[in-house]
Amino acid sequence: MTRFLAITRAEMLILRRNRWLFMATLIMVLFALALTFAGSAPTGTLGVDMLTVSVASMTTLSVYLAPLLALMISFDAIAGESDRGSLALILTYPAGRGEILMGKFTAHLAALSFAMIVGFGTAGAVAAWFGGAGAESVLALIRLILTSILLGAVFLALGYLMSSLAGGATAAAGLSAGLWLIFVVLYDLGLLGAVVMDQSGGFTQSVFPWVMVANPADAFRLWNIAGSEGVAITSGMTGVAQALPVWAAPASLLLWPVLAFTLARLAFRRVEP
Amino acid sequence: MTDKALSIENVQKDRGKTRVLHDITLSLKPGERVALLGHNGAGKSTLIKAILGLIPHEAGTIRIGDAIPGSGTARQDTAYLPEAVSFHPALTGREQLTLFARLSGQKADIEGLLSRVGLGDAMDRRIGAYSKGMRQRLGLAQVLLGQPKLALLDEPTSGLDPISRQDLYAIIDELAGQGTAVLIASHALTEVEARTDRIAILRKGRLVADDTLANLSEAAGLPIRLRVRAAQNPDALAQAMGGTRVNGASVEILCAPDQKMQALRHIASMGDAVADLDMTPPRLEDLYRHFAQEDLS
Ligand SMILES: Nc1ncnc2c1ncn2[C@@H]1O[C@H](COP(=O)(O)OP(=O)(O)OP(=O)(O)O)[C@@H](O)[C@H]1O
Ligand SMILES: [Mg+2]
Numbered sequence: 173m174t175r176f177l178a179i180t181r182a183e184m185l186i187l188r189r190n191r192w193l194f195m196a197t198l199i200m201v202l203f204a205l206a207l208t209f210a211g212s213a214p215t216g217t218l219g220v221d222m223l224t225v226s227v228a229s230m231t232t233l234s235v236y237l238a239p240l241l242a243l244m245i246s247f248d249a250i251a252g253e254s255d256r257g258s259l260a261l262i263l264t265y266p267a268g269r270g271e272i273l274m275g276k277f278t279a280h281l282a283a284l285s286f287a288m289i290v291g292f293g294t295a296g297a298v299a300a301w302f303g304g305a306g307a308e309s310v311l312a313l314i315r316l317i318l319t320s321i322l323l324g325a326v327f328l329a330l331g332y333l334m335s336s337l338a339g340g341a342t343a344a345a346g347l348s349a350g351l352w353l354i355f356v357v358l359y360d361l362g363l364l365g366a367v368v369m370d371q372s373g374g375f376t377q378s379v380f381p382w383v384m385v386a387n388p389a390d391a392f393r394l395w396n397i398a399g400s401e402g403v404a405i406t407s408g409m410t411g412v413a414q415a416l417p418v419w420a421a422p423a424s425l426l427l428w429p430v431l432a433f434t435l436a437r438l439a440f441r442r443v444e445p
Numbered sequence: 446m447t448d449k450a451l452s453i454e455n456v457q458k459d460r461g462k463t464r465v466l467h468d469i470t471l472s473l474k475p476g477e478r479v480a481l482l483g484h485n486g487a488g489k490s491t492l493i494k495a496i497l498g499l500i501p502h503e504a505g506t507i508r509i510g511d512a513i514p515g516s517g518t519a520r521q522d523t524a525y526l527p528e529a530v531s532f533h534p535a536l537t538g539r540e541q542l543t544l545f546a547r548l549s550g551q552k553a554d555i556e557g558l559l560s561r562v563g564l565g566d567a568m569d570r571r572i573g574a575y576s577k578g579m580r581q582r583l584g585l586a587q588v589l590l591g592q593p594k595l596a597l598l599d600e601p602t603s604g605l606d607p608i609s610r611q612d613l614y615a616i617i618d619e620l621a622g623q624g625t626a627v628l629i630a631s632h633a634l635t636e637v638e639a640r641t642d643r644i645a646i647l648r649k650g651r652l653v654a655d656d657t658l659a660n661l662s663e664a665a666g667l668p669i670r671l672r673v674r675a676a677q678n679p680d681a682l683a684q685a686m687g688g689t690r691v692n693g694a695s696v697e698i699l700c701a702p703d704q705k706m707q708a709l710r711h712i713a714s715m716g717d718a719v720a721d722l723d724m725t726p727p728r729l730e731d732l733y734r735h736f737a738q739e740d741l742s
Binding site: 174175178179181182185186189190252256257258260261262263264265266267444445 | 494497499500517520521523525527528529530531532533535536540541544545547548549550571584587
């Protein structure tokens with residue numbers, strides 16, 4: 173059972189060595205700080221503290237950035253080894269395919285968590301220092317960090333899925349970029365289009381919230397909004413959040429990592445080195 | 446229990462509609478070194494991957510000792526060197542080999558092994574900065590981890606310089622000496638000729654030869670080449686012995702193995718007319734050509 177830890181250790185070394193960890197953390201810190209300062213203007217008018225505003229802007233940021241950073245590490249995980257010929261070799265060792273995937277996932281998730289905690293944590297601390305924070309806004313920050321890690325986990329696993337299906341690192345990169353575009357941009361655009369077309373409003377009221385929460389990126393957004401009144405006010409997305417039961421968004425975001433990892437595992441089983 | 450390190454019986458493998466392995470039967474005893482030869486696309490790598498359980502086969506059985514390919518025991522007992530392998534460029538040789546040692550679940554003398562394959566000075570450099578031959582040596586170092594019962598080496602000498610090739614065969618001998626059965630897929634005929642116990646030749650997915658070099662020579666009945674240098678008159682000599690003239694003063698005679706002594710006696714009886722004599726038995730190259738290119742009739 174310690175075999176997957178051997179993979180984890182090697183993957184951690186790689187992430188540190190090729191500066192992914194450094195770059196990802198730097199990106200998170202810079203973006204989070206920039207948004208915190210840029211978003212600090214409207215605090216007075218909404219009557220919430222600066223950390224709340226900061227969390228609201230960082231939520232929007234994380235929807236794009238967490239999947240992107242996750243896919244950037246994971247797309248290469250299997251296709252890269254396959255290209256190098258080392259996949260065939262590693263599969264002749266006693267470690268099973270599940271252990272190999274789990275080993276990589278553990279390392280990648282740890283690195284992603286580090287970047288999230290440092291990035292959002294720094295920005296949160298700065299916001300709290302300059303604009304004050306309350307128990308509720310600190311809770312919102314912690315929720316943001318944890319859900320960002322969950323969202324990252326989903327896209328790590330989806331990246332392994334693409335990596336298994338692609339058969340080569342270049343194709344895997346292309347598939348991952350497409351996946352990101354669909355989940356993070358096109359899905360919402362499609363929903364928006366449907367709402368505009370929907371004259372009667374039946375779709376908008378009953379189906380639309382469920383379709384939306386089925387997407388992990390939207391579930392992430394909804395969870396953070398529903399969780400905090402302050403964040404909801406600042407982001408102006410209360411409608412959908414209220415139309416759904418409270419458990420909907422958490423259920424979606426907790427189920428997705430399991431689902432995606434299972435799919436990745438099944439796809440990896442079929443990879444012929 | 447079996448006394449075979451590897452037994453393959455009537456194995457078939459299809460890739461889509463084409464059959465790439467036809468009815469292969471082959472076995473290796475502990476400590477035996479067997480060369481697996483064949484043209485590009487003959488099915489050498491495919492056979493090795495089937496033995497490792499990396500790809501499924503359609504019919505027949507493969508056993509590593511008594512274990513099924515891909516089972517825990519089989520993986521524990523087998524070492525593999527893929528053709529043209531590379532590793533993650535960000536890791537050092539030491540880190541990569543440590544990973545393999547941990548995966549195999551064995552305590553290993555990492556530094557000793559790396560020195561053994563000539564990477565003693567480079568073990569803490571990144572693999573990205575290794576030459577092709579150095580990566581190949583790193584691959585070889587992981588073969589030596591643990592004490593495998595079966596080693597499958599796919600073109601182990603590709604990319605190695607002449608001295609390294611010598612080292613490689615010394616390592617193979619050492620493995621065989623400790624009881625590991627070694628199967629070497631190769632295109633380097635002259636090397637395997639001298640350094641293996643048995644030759645197996647694949648042609649278009651069929652095993653067309655599997656025997657010692659001497660027995661194969663006999664079965665093929667390839668002629669022995671005698672080159673006689675005439676003292677004075679090569680034409681007369683050529684006529685007297687029924688050979689052909691080559692380069693000025695010499696005559697070349699091809700004779701079947703069982704006619705060799707008779708031909709030698711004949712040459713000896715000519716006395717002073719013969720100045721010198723060279724005899725070349727068929728080489729693996731000739732045998733390979735015979736077996737690998739023969740028409741499938
Ligand atoms: N992944 C694959 N998919 C489909 N066909 C394949 C695949 N790998 C090999 N083949 C086919 O199987 C046959 C045997 O290939 P194999 O790689 O075993 O040859 P080889 O003897 O190792 O050749 P080489 O000396 O070039 O390494 C070839 O006809 C090849 O086209
Ligand atoms: Mg090959």
